[in-house]
Amino acid sequence: MTAKSMVLTVAHRLAILAYIVFALFPLFWLLKVSLTPNDLLYSEGVRMWPSRVSFDHFRFVVAHSDFPIFFRNSLIVAGSTAIVVTILASLSGYALSRFAFRAKYWIVALMLLTQMFPLVMLVAPIFKMLSPLGLTNSLTGLVIVYSAFNVPFATFLMQSFFDGIPKDLEEAAKIDGATQFTAFRQIILPLTLPGIAATIGFVFTAAWSELLFALMLISGNDAATFPVGLLSFVSKFSVDFGQMMAAGVLALIPACVFFFLIQRYLVQGLTAGAVKG
Amino acid sequence: MASIDIQDIRKSYGAVQVLHGVDLNIRDGEFIVLVGPSGCGKSTLLRMIAGLEEVTGGDIAIAGKRVNDLAPKDRDIAMVFQSYALYPHMSVAENMSYSLRLRKTPRERIQSAVSAAASKLGLDPLLERRPKALSGGQRQRVAMGRAIVRQPKAFLFDEPLSNLDARLREQMRAEIKKLHGDLGATSIYVTHDQIEAMTLADRIVAMHGGVVQQVGSPLDLYDRPANLFVAGFIGSPGMNFLSAHYVPGENGASVRLGDGTLIALPQKYTLAADEPVTVGIRPEHVELSDADGTGVDAGVELIEPTGFGTILHLTHHGLPFKVFTVDRTHLNAGPAVKVSFPPGHLHLFDGEGDRVTS
Numbered sequence: 001m002t003a004k005s006m007v008l009t010v011a012h013r014l015a016i017l018a019y020i021v022f023a024l025f026p027l028f029w030l031l032k033v034s035l036t037p038n039d040l041l042y043s044e045g046v047r048m049w050p051s052r053v054s055f056d057h058f059r060f061v062v063a064h065s066d067f068p069i070f071f072r073n074s075l076i077v078a079g080s081t082a083i084v085v086t087i088l089a090s091l092s093g094y095a096l097s098r099f100a101f102r103a104k105y106w107i108v109a110l111m112l113l114t115q116m117f118p119l120v121m122l123v124a125p126i127f128k129m130l131s132p133l134g135l136t137n138s139l140t141g142l143v144i145v146y147s148a149f150n151v152p153f154a155t156f157l158m159q160s161f162f163d164g165i166p167k168d169l170e171e172a173a174k175i176d177g178a179t180q181f182t183a184f185r186q187i188i189l190p191l192t193l194p195g196i197a198a199t200i201g202f203v204f205t206a207a208w209s210e211l212l213f214a215l216m217l218i219s220g221n222d223a224a225t226f227p228v229g230l231l232s233f234v235s236k237f238s239v240d241f242g243q244m245m246a247a248g249v250l251a252l253i254p255a256c257v258f259f260f261l262i263q264r265y266l267v268q269g270l271t272a273g274a275v276k277g
Numbered sequence: 278m279a280s281i282d283i284q285d286i287r288k289s290y291g292a293v294q295v296l297h298g299v300d301l302n303i304r305d306g307e308f309i310v311l312v313g314p315s316g317c318g319k320s321t322l323l324r325m326i327a328g329l330e331e332v333t334g335g336d337i338a339i340a341g342k343r344v345n346d347l348a349p350k351d352r353d354i355a356m357v358f359q360s361y362a363l364y365p366h367m368s369v370a371e372n373m374s375y376s377l378r379l380r381k382t383p384r385e386r387i388q389s390a391v392s393a394a395a396s397k398l399g400l401d402p403l404l405e406r407r408p409k410a411l412s413g414g415q416r417q418r419v420a421m422g423r424a425i426v427r428q429p430k431a432f433l434f435d436e437p438l439s440n441l442d443a444r445l446r447e448q449m450r451a452e453i454k455k456l457h458g459d460l461g462a463t464s465i466y467v468t469h470d471q472i473e474a475m476t477l478a479d480r481i482v483a484m485h486g487g488v489v490q491q492v493g494s495p496l497d498l499y500d501r502p503a504n505l506f507v508a509g510f511i512g513s514p515g516m517n518f519l520s521a522h523y524v525p526g527e528n529g530a531s532v533r534l535g536d537g538t539l540i541a542l543p544q545k546y547t548l549a550a551d552e553p554v555t556v557g558i559r560p561e562h563v564e565l566s567d568a569d570g571t572g573v574d575a576g577v578e579l580i581e582p583t584g585f586g587t588i589l590h591l592t593h594h595g596l597p598f599k600v601f602t603v604d605r606t607h608l609n610a611g612p613a614v615k616v617s618f619p620p621g622h623l624h625l626f627d628g629e630g631d632r633v634t635s
Contacts, residue, residue, distance in 0.1 A: 168362035171329050174349040175356045176376035176423070190366045 027252075034058065034245035041242060057246035066221045067247050070229030075254065077139050077225055078207040081146040085154050085203045086196055088147070093158025094184060098167070111152035119149070123216045136217050142225070145217070146207045154199045161195025162188065197265035205255055226251050278463055279340030279430035280305045281326065287334035288321055288487075295321055296487045298335065303465065308457050310466045312474040313484035313510070319467045320435055322484075326465065327433050328352050339430055350379075355424035356433040359440060361416045363408040363423075370395075370404040373422045380427070394426040397456070414445045421453070425460065434466040438473065450476060471511050475499070483507045505630040508557050514588055516557045516624070517598035523548040532556050532625075536594040538573055543620040546633050554633070555626040560588065560601035562622035570615040577611030591616065 033041070034057050036050040044050060061067045095101075096108065126145060127136060135141030165188055173183035189196075211227040218224050221232070226247070233244035281303040288296040296318045303309050311319040324330040326337055328349035337344050344352050355376075363372050370391055377387045395401050398418045408416055417437065424432055434453075438446045454477055457464055468474055474481050475495040483490045483498060483506070491503040502508035508516045521532035523546065530542045532554060540556060548554065566572060578597070579590035586603040589610060600616065607614075625633040 166360060166362065168358045168360045169364065171327075171349075172356070172358060172362035172423075173364075173375070174329070175327060175354065177350040177379040179348070179350065182379070187364055 030245050030248050030252075033241055034249045036242065038242055057242040058250070061243050061246045061250065065243065065247070066224075066232065067226070067229060067250070069221060070224055070226040070247075071250070073139060073223060074208055074225040074227075074251070077142045077146065078204050078254075080139075080143045081150065081207040082200045082204040084143065084147045085150045086158075086199050088151050089154035089158045089199055090189070090192070090196065092151070092155045094162050094188070096155065096159045097162035098170075111155065114149075114152050119212055123212065126213070127216060130217065137219055137223050139223055141217055142214060142223075145213050146203075146210060150203045150206060154203055157199050157202065158192070158195055161192050161198075165191050194265045197262035201259060201262055204258060208251075208255060278305050278461065281431060281463060281465070282338040282341075283322075283326070283335070284338075285335040286322065286325060286332065286337065288318070288325060288330065289333045294487065296325075296333075299484075299487075299489055301482060301489070301492065303463060306461045306463055308454075308464045308466065308477060308479045309482060310468060310474040310478035310480075311482045311484060312468055312471060313490075314469060317484040318487040319469075319482075319484050323433050323435055323465060323467045326431075327354060327356050353430045354433055355427070355429040355431075356435065357420045357424050357437040359436040361408075361420040361440075363416055363419055365408050368405050368407055369400060369411070369419050369422075372408070372419055373400075373426045376423070376427050382427075390426050391422075394422045397425070397459075398422050398452075413441055414449065417441060417445075417449060421456070425456070425462075429462070431463040431465065434464065434468075436468055437466075438468070438470075446473075453477060471513065475511070481511075483510060485510075501632070502557075502624065503632050505555060505557070505626050508624055508626070508632075512559055514560045514599050514601060516559050517563070518626075519556050519558075519596060519598065521554055521556050523550065523552045523554050525550050534593070534596065538593070540573075540618050540623070541620050542623060542625065546625065547635055548627070548633065553628050555630070556618075557624035557626060558598075558618050558622055560599040562619060563598070563600040564617045564619060565589070565600055565602055565604075565607055565610070566615045566617070567610075568613045568615060572615035572617035575614055575616050577614060580608065580610065582608060589614075 032049060035053040035055070036044075037052060037054040037056060040050050040052060096104065130136050130141050130145070133141075135144065169187050169191070170178075170180075170183040173187045174180070178186065209227060210225075214225045214228045215231075218228060221229070224232075230244055230247055230251075233240045233247065281301075283299055283301040283303075286296055286299045287294065299318075299322060301309075311322060313319050321330060325332055326339075328344070328347060328351075332345045339352060339354070364375065367375065373391050373394060374387045377390060382390075391404070392401070395404055398421060400415070400418055400422055403411065403415060403419075408419065411419065417440075420437065437453075438449055441449060450473055453466075457477075466473075466477060478495055480492060481495055481498050482492050485506045491498055491507045493501075498507055498511045502511060502516075505518065509518070519532075519534060519540075521534050521540070524531045524533050524539065525545065525548075530545045531539045532542060533539055542556075564572070568574075573593055575591040575593045575598075577589060578592055581588040581590070586601055587605065587608055589600045589602070589607060591598055591600060591614070593616075627633050
């Protein structure tokens with residue numbers, strides 16, 4: 001290794017390190033504040049780590065706040081949205097990838113069009129539509145709205161994964177005696193697991209952290225999701241940072257567990273060896 | 278096992294017609310090779326027989342039953358793909374048994390069928406492996422195993438050896454031929470490799486531009502090509518073509534090349550005097566002698582030794598042609614030689630490119 005390439009390598013690694021520090025620092029700060037006892041929060045000045053840590057905030061959040069309800073609501077909404085969207089996106093992505101049909105171009109264009117509006121523009125009309133249906137202040141309403149917004153992108157995502165699977169495989173399955181749907185279910189779907197995992201992960205996190213619609217469509221704590229719930233730590237005269245951060249740390253757990261579970265599929269290229277290569 | 282009858286099959290994609298009415302009757306147990314250059318429609322025809330492409334016009338019948346509108350799964354055929362198309366998430370055994378499992382065959386029957394096919398193809402030690410842990414040749418074998426494990430009415434092969442290296446291709450070619458001998462199954466094999474076509478086929482179907490050019494035994498196509506396309510496509514190195522004019526002559530017919538050289542023909546033909554023709558001769562049939570011998574003058578441009586023989590690139594008054602000889606004394610031939618064209622080996626084609634027979 002020459003001196004020049006050594007310098008470049010070191011610079012490269014340092015740049016990556018700087019980026020990681022930059023990206024993770026807010027998370028670190030979240031954890032730090034959540035563990036700092038209230039009496040030290042304003043008295044110690046800016047320190048990287050408090051002189052004493054306590055789990056009081058966590059205890060309070062779990063035992064004495066509505067956070068468990070928010071958490072359950074978020075889990076229901078994000079989980080249902082992820083499942084609904086992934087099923088719809090798998091089917092429509094497969095159709096876009098494999099079939100030629102009339103108006104395909106226009107359907108794609110329409111789906112793309114839905115992605116072009118700032119969501120704020122749509123809050124009022126959506127409220128107006130859901131209200132007479134009794135879907136405001138309901139988790140079902142949120143699932144429907146989130147699904148509607150996530151299906152187009154998830155469809156394009158799934159389509160690109162289906163495009164990557166050789167057509168020969170399902171033709172071979174059809175000749176082996178499978179119907180189109182059996183071929184899809186038994187041959188194509190298992191090979192798309194990395195794509196499905198990516199789609200579920202993407203939709204789950206999007207729904208998990210969505211604030212705007214949750215805030216506008218939900219009033220009251222019973223159907224509030226946790227991003228809305230976080231705001232309940234803000235009162236007229238003070239912000240309870242310790243508890244808010246503790247709730248934030250707890251809210252990170254499902255997302256982390258989720259990605260831990262699916263990371264195997266995210267990195268694995270299952271199609272290796274399918275065709276010549 | 279079954280016969281396959283193809284009647285006036287047409288295929289269009291929008292305004293583009295790729296098959297212009299193909300007729301073909303394939304007998305029970307016959308090994309048919311569809312051969313032709315890329316884009317000639319041979320794969321399309323095969324995929325239509327398999328049911329993977331819709332039929333635009335005409336009829337396909339397998340075992341006497343019209344199958345135009347049947348799904349691939351209901352046609353009872355097996356197919357080996359160029360890409361092998363093995364299911365990557367299944368083991369070799371699962372790949373081979375998939376078709377039987379779909380048909381709800383009893384477990385014991387599946388097991389015995391898979392192990393019989395595996396031992397025939399030497400796949401026994403690989404049954405638990407996934408496709409990605411196999412070499413190209415092994416994957417090819419699994420693809421074959423998947424086809425033979427159930428006894429279909431016909432086997433379809435879509436350029437199955439194209440992805441293998443030359444040595445393996447030769448070996449698998451022989452195995453396919455042996456397998457066909459053992460199973461006696463009706464087979465349709467698509468290739469652009471004329472050696473595969475010659476060695477495997479009971480009958481070759483030469484295709485070009487969506488039209489069948491000639492159907493016949495390999496030696497039929499080699500010895501009596503129906504037109505310039507077949508003559509040029511079958512045989513390697515390819516047949517030499519010399520533009521000429523027909524000369525009836527009193528002492529036997531001949532053709533006159535551009536420079537006036539006369540080449541004697543084996544017989545008289547019903548052609549008008551001076552009609553433009555193309556005369557063809559295979560490189561291995563051209564006779565070569567030293568510059569002081571008899572025959573037509575030719576200059577040596579290039580000599581390619583292949584070990585088995587030698588290919589000489591010659592020109593005669595700017596007209597290029599090739600000679601193939603196993604005589605090593607010609608390795609250092611040149612710069613000028615004499616060649617002669619034995620009349621018995623000449624092929625004559627008219628202005629349209631069709632073989633002149635009488």
